[in-house]
Amino acid sequence: METPASPGxxxxxxTFHDPARRERIWQLGLLTGLRAEADGKFRPANFERGLVLxxxxxxxQPRTVLELGTGxxxxxxxxxxxxxxxxxxxRIDTVDLTPPAQPIDYAIEVNGAQKQLRASxxxxxxxxxxxxxxARITTHTGFTTAILPQLAKAGRQFDLIFIDAGHDLFxxxxxxxxxxxxxxxxxxxxxxxxxxxxxxxxxxxxxxSHLRRxxxxxxxxxxxxxxxxxxxxxxxxxGMIFLxxxxxxxxRVRRGRLAFWKIAGAVLDxxxxxxxxxxxxx
Numbered sequence: 176m177e178t179p180a181s182p183g184x185x186x187x188x189x190t191f192h193d194p195a196r197r198e199r200i201w202q203l204g205l206l207t208g209l210r211a212e213a214d215g216k217f218r219p220a221n222f223e224r225g226l227v228l229x230x231x232x233x234x235x236q237p238r239t240v241l242e243l244g245t246g247x248x249x250x251x252x253x254x255x256x257x258x259x260x261x262x263x264x265x266r267i268d269t270v271d272l273t274p275p276a277q278p279i280d281y282a283i284e285v286n287g288a289q290k291q292l293r294a295s296x297x298x299x300x301x302x303x304x305x306x307x308x309x310a311r312i313t314t315h316t317g318f319t320t321a322i323l324p325q326l327a328k329a330g331r332q333f334d335l336i337f338i339d340a341g342h343d344l345f346x347x348x349x350x351x352x353x354x355x356x357x358x359x360x361x362x363x364x365x366x367x368x369x370x371x372x373x374x375x376x377x378x379x380x381x382x383x384s385h386l387r388r389x390x391x392x393x394x395x396x397x398x399x400x401x402x403x404x405x406x407x408x409x410x411x412x413x414g415m416i417f418l419x420x421x422x423x424x425x426x427r428v429r430r431g432r433l434a435f436w437k438i439a440g441a442v443l444d445x446x447x448x449x450x451x452x453x454x455x456x457x
Contacts, residue, residue, distance in 0.1 A: 184227055184417055185396030191226070197402065199260070200225035200253055204403070206303050208249035211282035211291045218405035223398040224367055225253035227415060228337065232257035235363060237334035238264060241326070243319055243350050244339035244367075245271035247281065247296050248304075248312075254337075255308040268333075270315045270322050270340065275300075319346070323353035327428070332359040339367035344440035347378035349433055355389065356426040363419040369395055370413040374447045378440070383416060391420025 191197070200222055210220035228250055231237070242250050251269045258265035273279065275297040282291045283299065300309055315322050319340050336354040340346060347366075354364055369383065370376025387393050399413040400406025407413070445451060 183394050183396065184230065184415070185394065187230065188223060188226065188396065188398060188401045191402050196226065196229055199256060200229060201403065203252050203256060203304075204249055205284040206299065207247045207252055207296075209282040209284055209289065210405075211280070217282055217284070217289045219403040220405065221367075221399040221413060222249070222403045222405075223401055224339075224415065225249050226402060227365065227398065227417075228253045229257040229260075231335060231363070231365065232263055232265070233261050235335060236261070236263050237362075238266065239331075239333045239359070240265060240267045240335045240337070241331075241333040241354065241357065242267060242269040242337045242339070243323075243354070244341075245269040245273075245275070245296070245314060246339070247279075248300060250337055250339060251312045252304060252308055255311040258311065259308065265311055267312045268315060268326075268331075269312060270317070270319055272316070272318060272340075274316045275314050319350050319353075323350065323357075324428075327353055327357055332357055332362075334359050334362045336362070336364045337367070338364065342368055342375040342378050344378040344381055344443055345433070345437040346440075347382045348436040348440075351382055351386070352428045352433070355421060355423060356428050358421055362421070363417065364390075365418070366416040368413055369416055372408050372411050373413070376413070377443060379416065386416065386418055389422055390418040391422060393418055 204219055204222035204225060208220050208222055210218050212218060232254060240254055245251060251267050254265065254267050276295050278293050278295045280291055281294045281299060285303065336358060338350050338354055340350055358364060366379055368376055369379050371380055394417040395414060397412045397414040400409055
């Protein structure tokens with residue numbers, strides 16, 4: 176498989192100019208990634224992740240992909256759409272805690288009209304998305320702590336793994352460990368939500384320091400808002416981590432050590448409680 180062309184994803188996004196690709200991801204995002212805010216406005220919630228996945232399919236031509244955190248489907252459908260655009264025979268396994276048939280509060284734009292409705296991903300996918308793309312996607316429902324060990328035990332390997340599930344410290348450490356163990360030779364990983372300014376980003380930020388030891392190439396780059404706007408913190412937008420060149424010699428996941436990460440994660444979560452900080456604003 177090819178590796179992403181230098182100078183990397185960060186510069187590529189900052190100088191992005193590809194109208195056809197931009198429009199393809201934009202249309203998918205309006206159906207699977209729009210965010211309704213408390214003030215009633217809608218924003219494109221990091222549609223740029225779809226561009227990065229599209230680019231990865233173009234460059235690496237992965238045949239097997241694992242996505243952790245289906246959400247409403249932007250990642251999976253961006254991968255499937257890219258595979259069709261670049262002639263890749265791709266199979267996508269995607270994992271989420273919410274069943275695709277379960278109704279949720281769903282923000283969407285159809286024919287220029289933005290609205291929030293009560294619908295399931297399955298309903299929206301069938302009504303608005305190409306069934307040929309959906310046919311490339313296999314959904315798994317459950318906790319990654321249950322599903323990933325099952326996939327690993329079955330000997331599954333993946334050319335590309337996209338991690339965007341739980342963002343607490345334990346979840347990220349767990350998911351990265353199993354994902355790295357299932358990475359096919361020459362494969363690559365992508366983590367979403369590197370967000371140093373936000374509490375949910377702490378897991379990815381801490382695990383990043385370990386990833387630098389485990390992979391030959393680690394690129395951290397901003398994404399949200401660079402192409403489509405809508406960044407929560409424009410001065411330091413949420414970003415992603417791209418990984419390739421696994422240095423692992425022993426792919427066994429030491430489950431006993433994950434207990435430490437579970438305890439550490441619980442402690443770190445408490446650090447965000449205002450009542451525990453030694454200073455007060457009032």
